[in-house]
Amino acid sequence: MGTAGRDGGSFGFEVETLVEHVGVHLDVLGGVGEIGRVRVGFTDLTGGSRRTALRERVLDRLAPEHPGVAFGFDDGRVTGRGYYVGAAFGIDVTTPEGEVVNVGDGGFTTWTGALLGNAKERLLVSGLGVERLCGLMRPSSQGESFSERRRGDPFTLSGDVPGGEDD
Numbered sequence: 001m002g003t004a005g006r007d008g009g010s011f012g013f014e015v016e017t018l019v020e021h022v023g024v025h026l027d028v029l030g031g032v033g034e035i036g037r038v039r040v041g042f043t044d045l046t047g048g049s050r051r052t053a054l055r056e057r058v059l060d061r062l063a064p065e066h067p068g069v070a071f072g073f074d075d076g077r078v079t080g081r082g083y084y085v086g087a088a089f090g091i092d093v094t095t096p097e098g099e100v101v102n103v104g105d106g107g108f109t110t111w112t113g114a115l116l117g118n119a120k121e122r123l124l125v126s127g128l129g130v131e132r133l134c135g136l137m138r139p140s141s142q143g144e145s146f147s148e149r150r151r152g153d154p155f156t157l158s159g160d161v162p163g164g165e166d167d
Helices: 012-032 051-065 111-116 132-135 146-150
Strands: 004-008 036-046 069-074 085-092 100-109 123-128
Touching: 004 012, 004 085, 004 111, 012 051, 012 123, 012 132, 036 100, 051 069, 085 146, 100 132, 111 123, 123 132
Parallel strands: 036 069
Antiparallel strands: 004 123, 036 085, 085 100, 100 123
């Protein structure tokens, strides 16, 4: 995903886009099925000047909307430093076997500001690793496979549905 816009002050654009991106990714994960415990770790890349805003305006807002997800700070994050600016996040899943798998990542870049020659321009980029999600999928407790649960889903290709236009 990518969302660009102009800084209106008070970290407002950053807050809204972080909430939007993380919320969309968590909604996608919620539709995947049983994959394990999900944790979102935020990193303040400003040396701490945005930590309170991240806590109060992002984490505290997302937590009630996603009660099964753990939210916190990842101050020890190494990846993305120097690439992302301002704030970044990572989404990890802990499998039932205890393995921690990073399935998503995002942060702000300077790309649009550099392209447009305007330091007020912001860009949040993020994504989920589909191949990592596929590796985490397990059959549901009712015994049906992931592909069987998807039958009839509006996003299933017609050729994958019995009676579809290719049948």
